[in-house]
Amino acid sequence: MAEFLLDHALLLLLGSPLAGGAALALVGHRRFAPEVNAGFSALTFAAAALLVARVIDGGPLAALEAQLFVDSLNVFLVALTAFVAMTTSLFSRPYMRIEREHGRVSAAGMRLYHSMYQLFSFTMLLVLVTNNLGVMWVAMEAATLTTVLLVALYRTHASLEAAWKYFILCGVGIAQALFGTILVYFAAEKVIGPGVGALLWTQLEAVKGELAPSVMSIAFVFLLVGYGTKVGLVPLHNWLPDAHAEGPTPISAVLSGLLLNVALYALIRFKVLVDGTLDEPFAGPLLMGFGLASVAVAAFFLSRQRDIKRMFAYSSIEHMGLVTFAFGMGGPVASFAGLLHMTVHSLTKSAIFFAVGHAAQKSGTQAMDRIRGLMQVSPTVGWGLMLGTVAILGMPPFGVFASEFLILTTAMAEHAWAAPILLVSLGVSFAAIFGKVQPMVFGDPSAARLPHRPALVPVFAHLAIVLSLGLYIPPYLADWYRQAARLIG
């Protein structure tokens, strides 16, 4: 039994959210729907844990005639994605019940929400484990499609507008990525021959030295624009703050914590191919440029925000920029730091969104100047938000400090010109975010009691992991990051 499960962990990983999507469409808005949702997410996480055990034991593995593929790079993201999807489903139980009782979501809306939540998990996991670059594109587009109706779940003017913008901008962006994928296939077909084989990443990786450099470089530009739109890189980031601010908070948490990572993962896979094809550095400088622009622009937009979710959305742009910059620099240390930062940002930002969600529900508003004195109304929400903020701002001893420190020191050693830009941006964002969160947490209260107990276990669980990663990275985890960093190069 245990053997069977281990062998089929990969299929279970994809099957569980897919079945969950169908089951929750049938369950509809019944009282226990949130529990079913959490149950399927927990099953998916269990499958991810089995898969991790399998990969640690037996190294990279493939399934379905090499259509699915797991190595040390994506297995770590699979585990992270399944974990955050599970904790977010726990958070969304009381959160969505309260939204329903406040009349912001209809019964049909609840059915849509739960079913799409599972399908969204499915599409993200498919992007991560597929070996076929064409299927990767299809799954990425499907991830947009599953979330676009969720962003518009509240049916308000602002949420409709945000969803329309999200759809059109990401649709146009991802069309560029399809063109890039076609060009990659074109280059590969010359070497490998036509057929599905020429789209399999493992096969492309084996022949990357023989691919036509001119085609691959044009392809990478299109892919960067396409998937970069989904990562939220400046200047393609316009959809991101709106979609985060107007959708339900659990969706903001998974968009920020997971979708951005997954889109960046797609970009990294192509970077590995392009680096192998071209002799001179090409993908690296492009990624560094976009990353640096994102960090700088987002930092200066932070101080102008009035909506709490919008502000943390800009903070996500900033951090994704930082990770992109790290991967652009390349090398074992920077790639290690990039992977670590992906992990800690994803955990911290989703924890912040959980706390923000309950804070906004208690105060009945997302406007920051009207949220006051959280500490007095609910110390746990207040501390959750405060600790999360301190963590995301890169204060030691949290894990974000460790990864930002590594990125900054590498930048100083290798690209000294970029270090001042990074330092100033981080300073500006510190002042902006801390200055706004501090009066929300302390001060005189303006909030009310909620009908359901808020789910704060996920918040503190995430923050505890981030804290422990800052203090001590276990040797097997460090090994794992190192292996993945070696893959990225």
Next chain:
Amino acid sequence: MGAALLAKFGPQLINLLAAVLLLLAFAMLTQRRILSLINLFAAQGLVLAMSTALVAALTGQAHLYLSAAVTFALKVLLLPWILHRLIRRLNVKWDVETLINIPTTMLVGIVLVILAFNLAAPIAQLAGTVTRAGLGIALASVLLAFLMMITRSKAVPQVIGFLAMENGLFFAATATVYGMPMVVELGVALDVLVAALILGIFLFEIRERFDSVDTRHLERLQER
């Protein structure tokens, strides 16, 4: 006899169809009426299906017949039917307003076509397909559809622009590599269909909210 004729005129016929595709892209750019816009989109789908079938006949790639059939069903029948129903239900048959006047749009379009041909030239040289001249045209139609999306203020033409962009991409795949592997093509077709359905739902919600489907209502969310 038939095979010889096909081999002789086939490639030229494909180039002709490619030219028609580009012409239709320009026609869409200038068209003011939504109904005609949908018909132009259906015509583009038909040209696409014909050229795919022709490439299939020329090269003997069996899976291209299937993708020609899928293209025909989806882009000539299903999507135009959905769009026709949509505008009848939404009652928006009147003229399309453009944000920039049409002659200017045309001039920008010509610049885009030159750009596309320049960008495609080095890649097309590497291609060994009979249809390689089509790559520039494919890229040009993608850019023209993109231009249409950003110059229209109504939601339905933006949707048609989005779908036309996918037409261009599909033609690019046929022209350079005789189509993507079947799994991917079916996946893309499914995504396009779902996207069109979701957009349909959206349009109703936008209309319900604002009594019109002008996306200029959707400009409130901006950085102040």
